[in-house]
Amino acid sequence: MPNHGVFVPLITPIDDTGAVCRQSVRQLVAYSSATASGYLPCLTSGEGWLLSRDQWEAMVRYTLEAALPGGVIVGIERPTTGEVMEYAKLAKRLGAGAVMLTSPFGADVDQRQIFEHYRQVHDDSGLDIYIYNESSLSRNETAFETLLAVADLPRVVGIKDSVSGGRETSQIAALRSRGLAYYIGWEHHLATGLPVDGNVVSLANLEPALCKLGQHSSDPTVHAEIVRLSEAYALLADDWYRHVKRALKARGVIASDRTLVILQEASMSNQKQLYLFNRARLQHPEASSPELLRFEREWIANHVAEIASHGAPSDAAELRVHLARMIEDEQRDTPDSARYVAEHMPLDEFRILVQEFAVDGLTEAQAFYYALPRLPLEAQMPMLRIMIDEFGSGNLKRAHTSLYVNLLRELGMPTEPAFYFDRVEPACLAFVNLFFWLSIRADDPSYFAGAITYLETAIAVFFDCYVQACARLGIQAHAYYTEHQHIDAFHAIEGQNMLRAMQATRTLDPGKAWMGARLASIITGNAFEAAVAKARQYQFAADAPASWIGVSHDAR
Secondary structure, three states: OOOOEEEEEOOOOEOOOOOEOHHHHHHHHHHHOOOOOEEEOOOHHHOOOOOOHHHHHHHHHHHHHHOOOOOEOEEEOOOOHHHHHHHHHHHHHHOOOEEEEOOOOOOOOOHHHHHHHHHHHHHHHOOEEEEEEOOOOOOOOOOHHHHHHHHOOOOEEEEEEOOOOOOOHHHHHHHHHOOOEEEEOOHHHOOOOOOOOEEOOHHHHOOHHHHHHOOOOOOHHHHHHHHHHHHHOOOOOOOHHHHHHHHHHHOOOOOOOOOHHHHHHHHHHHHHHHHHHHHHHHHOOOOOOHHHHHHHHHHHHHHHHHHHOOOOOOOHHHHHHHHHHHHHHHHHOOOHHHHHHHHOOOHHHHHHHHHHOHHHHOOOOHHHHHOHHHOOHHHHHHHHHHHHHHOHHHOHHHOHHHHHHHHHHHOOOOOOHHHHOOOOOHHHHHHHHHHHHHHHHOOOHHHHHHHHHHHHHHHHHHOHHHHHHHHHHOOOOOHHHHHHHHHHHHHHHHHHHHHHHHHHOOOOOHHHHHHHHHHHHHHHHHHHHHHHHHHOOOOOOOOOOOOOOOOOHHHO
């Protein structure tokens, strides 16, 4: 990969469903291909800190497809070293040779931790490493001495330096003498005569030729034009990426100027309204909402399209192999978020985690009644045995919802579901809404059977981080989690019995059962990651913000 020139920090073009637009990525790369030396997807200009794992993976994959070989540095904006390493490994599997990353997030992160962060990713990933030196997203400062120490790692090859006040030329020379390619990170530092190797600025999405001209220039006319355009495109606004998208859409480069912040706000409203509709549907089966059902179809279709590209089993035997392999892979690679919950999450954060899943815990399994008559009678039997346990074998005190109520009471939290409707993340509402779709509106009960079998098998291990957290924090009302760990081992067997009964009655579609399992895996994982991320940003309060969606423009 060339280390000199204009490297474009790509915006992330998304459609109305939140999917990354493949054609727009191709056109975006082509728009600057005559000038750019390379591309950086998923940095702050690409709303990298907001991207879901699926969106991040799609953006990386499409950029690698569209760019010349070796012309992509993958951005990673995740809060912890463990998460960054997970994403770095995924980037490598996708074919990337280099990544750019910030320091770990948090105002209390010290210089030793920053160095160790870069060292671990360097040693474990096998990729070339580029430093993204900023402070607004990570909320910490990397000292110059720490930058020099990181630069001494053999495969650390470059730095995007986004210090707003600029850097002395002697420090730039010292970084370059360590083998780092030095990239300007701010438009107003272009055309100022700094001794640099290139630039990584948002303006390059729109005016790559001007950014190339300003790289080594000290011409005040060039500098004035860059400043003028930066003001015209509002590149100093907190939502600068929205203005860049608007201009690119007006030029016909991308199909939509949707931003993830706006989409998340819309998703929050849509998932909440869909959840409220689904709850009403339990009491009033005749209820209908064409607009919400259209949103649901698009939301599900977007996930199914991604899953379909991964292949599907052709028969029941292959389905069992697929399920076993997926669960084994998930249990082998414990995510950093689960380790954090188990070992470090304080009580106030744990309350938020419990809050985020309250809409599920307080209404657990109620939608499953609608799935029963859709199954063949032989498959209803194992499903009914699962439901009997979910409802405490007729003992209200042992019903799983009652166990969640006990947990909430010990934590001093409200026990009415309505309290949480406006407080939980859309990803957590989506987790509950998925089961309404599976139970009531999926075109084949095979989706439901696959999802239930996956979850009943995976949750026993997945809940281990909750059980460890309860023990560490001294929480006595832990039965909601420990009961699941006990009973779901039996439910996993019943899930397999349900699949066998459907196979025997020729009502099982293995491909749709696999999609149901994958949907459950992805949407459950998204909900957990969103809940943990929110817990690490906010303390529980009745008026806590609905989501963490803001980042200052200084992060560039």
